[in-house]
Amino acid sequence: MTPTDTTFVTELAERRLREGASERDIELVQAQLGRYPRGMVAVGARCVCGNPLAVVTRPLLPGGIPFPTTCYLTGPEVVKAVSHVEANGEMPQYTDLVEHDADVHAAYERAHELYLAFRHAIAERLGDDESHIEGISAGGMPVRVKCLHALVAQSLVMGPGVNPIGDRVLERVRDEFDPAVCRCALRAGEDGSDADAAGSKDRKDVD
């Protein structure tokens, strides 16, 4: 990891923490996951409609539970698209890439380092203890491919060029999910409670 990399993730973490998560964001994620998103401190990536696609979760959940999966995929459409790839038995070919393509291998190791540095910046800011999850990132990094959802979440939160496998999976599912195309079933304002102005506008603009 270069000094530029460190600056990039530290600034990204600070920016996301500064924005934080609104009550509305938390409500939307709760509806997406079907449970309260414990430890959610920010939205890491949004659909063009504004709905969260991935959230940033603090390293230590309330109650003192260590949580390594800092970038967590929540958008039902992207979760489903990525599940299709896993169910289709395509994991081995991604593992193969990491093992046998030197460029992908190096990029994957860097993605792991970036993940840890991003979490470390959040831990420092929030005063969270990372000792139980030291060196542990997500998705099988840095040498295996175990969960495509975690890798795609990193790609969405940190942008293209960070996680080589997450980027490839996003490309692979483009017909089913594209962060630039809203296919949200649950639109902002349609979760039953308060259909606000932004939600109504979204409904007119899409479909």
Ligand SMILES: [Zn+2]
């Ligand atoms: Zn959307």
